[in-house]
Amino acid sequence: MQETPDVGELSPPQRTLMGPGPSPVHPRVLKAMSTPLVGHLDPSFVEIMDETQELLRYAFQTDNQWTIPVSGTGSAAMEAAIGNLVEPGDTFLAPTNGYFGDRMAEMARRAGGDVVRVGAPWGEPLDPDDVADACEEFDPDVFGFVHAETSTGAKQTNVPAITAAAHEHDALVVADTVTSLGGVELRVDDWNIDAAYSGPQKCLSCPPGASPLTLNDRAMDKVLDRDAPARSWYLDLSLLEGYWGDERAYHHTAPISNVYALREALRLVAEEGIEERWARHERVAGALKAGVEAMGLGLNPEPDYWLPSLNAVRVPDGVDDGAVIDYVLEHYDLEIASGLGDLEGDIFRIGCMGHGARPENVTLVLAALADAFDALGADVDGAAGMAAAREQLR
Amino acid sequence: MQETPDVGELSPPQRTLMGPGPSPVHPRVLKAMSTPLVGHLDPSFVEIMDETQELLRYAFQTDNQWTIPVSGTGSAAMEAAIGNLVEPGDTFLAPTNGYFGDRMAEMARRAGGDVVRVGAPWGEPLDPDDVADACEEFDPDVFGFVHAETSTGAKQTNVPAITAAAHEHDALVVADTVTSLGGVELRVDDWNIDAAYSGPQKCLSCPPGASPLTLNDRAMDKVLDRDAPARSWYLDLSLLEGYWGDERAYHHTAPISNVYALREALRLVAEEGIEERWARHERVAGALKAGVEAMGLGLNPEPDYWLPSLNAVRVPDGVDDGAVIDYVLEHYDLEIASGLGDLEGDIFRIGCMGHGARPENVTLVLAALADAFDALGADVDGAAGMAAAREQLR
Known part of the structure; x- marks a missing residue:
């Protein structure tokens, strides 16, 4: 027998969180976290899922049907986007202007993609002309950029111009919106972003654990038409489609409390406008x-x-x-x-x-x-x- | 502009959860879920991580240093175990006696493994002799079994005999303990299990979102000696080692509230014995x-x-x-x-x-x-x- 541990009551210090995340959680969201659970296939939870999706679409400013919380922290939503959109042998164009562009590149490599880069110094956004040149040179299948670089505090400007440059070469565009969703102007549909992911613990002020992801039909068509399945079963969007889509089939147990919290955090967004x-x-x-x-x-x-x-x-x-x-x-x-x-x-x-x-x-x-x-x-x-x-x- | 959604206050029905999970959450655990957050690199959180690991070791009955909550639901811990232990070209021996053995097989395939099977009808445990025969025939690198099959309600008996059979052929043994941890006798060290994963929302009665995983040194040595990195960046245990190990380096934002809750759920286990x-x-x-x-x-x-x-x-x-x-x-x-x-x-x-x-x-x-x-x-x-x-x- 292992010795029984003697661990005291949970009483963390009361911090004011003004770092790069998590941010301070609204009391209404904390209250939602402590709501007793229903089952992940309960009819009432299906309704909560629908509402959460509707609220997420509003935050992303998109009509994308395929808008869900991924069961993990922001990096899980990132890997869900990149790991499903990048097939082995695909060319993935990643930015060099911050820490999270490097992470995108690393995830694309693990998905079996060939990574090429488009450069800007740390702390500067990509230039649309450079994106156009890189697309001309590399003909990427997928292009990723970071809308709000948490490592540098720089915002990607001219988003419609960089998505247009990528689309001219038929590349899908995936945007890291971890530190912009709900805090900084972001218009997924108007800006022609094909897929975007985010984290709940930044401008949504929600505890980490269920992370926003949206894909348009073009992106989802690619996911559903893959030759080989995604390398992650847990984050396989073609399987998650069975749960979040009309079928409501069991895939994995959703993080119910985190979905409750995200729903409440997004309600606060809708109330404020x-x-x-x-x-x-x-x-x-x-x-x-x-x-x-x-x-x-x-x-x-x-x-x-x-x-x-x-x-x-x-x-x-x-x-x-x-x-x-x-x-x-x-x-x-x-x-x-x-x-x-x-x-x-x-x-x-x-x-x-x-x-x-x-x-x-x-x-x-x-x-x-x-x-x-x-x-x-x-x-x-x-x-x-x-x-x-x-x-x-x- | 998308229309602003009109979604009402969260008020799910009050269910008594007696299905296959989630199970009813103890009020003390719900209260922990609503505790205001500290940062994931806060010195106070490092202490909470240590305590959670100590409590997890007790629940698993192990001295394994490498015992952590994975940032996702039970299937994420499952994929962390299998996706890190199985290298491309490895032979993975999976059971046929339930739904979750099939899931193990599917994850091993996506990790690049060759899957072979050892059979028992649904609702029956594996026979140690069959495991020995399968190991003789296939010489697997990794053998997985399900300790408590949620799909059939059958418990794997004779665990020490089946781990011994696998070890005789130098296979690592990974156990699915999703529905046993904290509810059914489980002795990871005494039974010579090399790696075990679980979910928080079963016998620990904790909301899903941070899921127990333990690996002994032999298993972790294999993870750290891989030729190619694991296919998932999010679930890469060699990177997570940097966060949960001595270094405390940033990998991803941990699901802080879920760790709070798991800690409280595990305290209840320790209090009860x-x-x-x-x-x-x-x-x-x-x-x-x-x-x-x-x-x-x-x-x-x-x-x-x-x-x-x-x-x-x-x-x-x-x-x-x-x-x-x-x-x-x-x-x-x-x-x-x-x-x-x-x-x-x-x-x-x-x-x-x-x-x-x-x-x-x-x-x-x-x-x-x-x-x-x-x-x-x-x-x-x-x-x-x-x-x-x-x-x-x-």
């Missing part, structure tokens, strides 16, 4: 941006590519980013994060997502940063930052 | 068994293979199983399920799992069945069934 929500993110994150700029810190990406949901704030010279992050965690129970990959040590990543995109949270972030810089002896004008943000938020 | 919990399942399900037998229904598997957590109750001649299932759902908000695959129409599947394995739930099941049979004009002695169960439960 998607365009109003995008505007709120821009307004509140705008105050954060004004604040850090007035402190003399500056944001990493150019203003044109600024991503309100994820602010890449430059670390001042001579300051240890880890010391600042530890300070605000210790003194304010506040989570912000360091840079990732090429930008490690150069930026703080400060999220302004969903239920976290509120004036009080941004005010706390700025006040905590000002205190941290002061305590660590950095030459930063905290008071000016607070004043600039206040001005914006009034 | 694992052997006491197995005994409770046997005692309470024993009353259900006595009840249906006294009604004249009978269980499908032989008494030796009876699986307390999932009771395969034979449908009486002339009775439509669907009508009974609908009746108890409509009149009692009670979920039981029909047979699957070869046993469709022949059996009811009645779970007695975790927080559902209580006298009041079994009493409700028997009373509801007695009413349903009476209303549908079946020749079943409901009163005798109730009396027999009462006798056992006193």
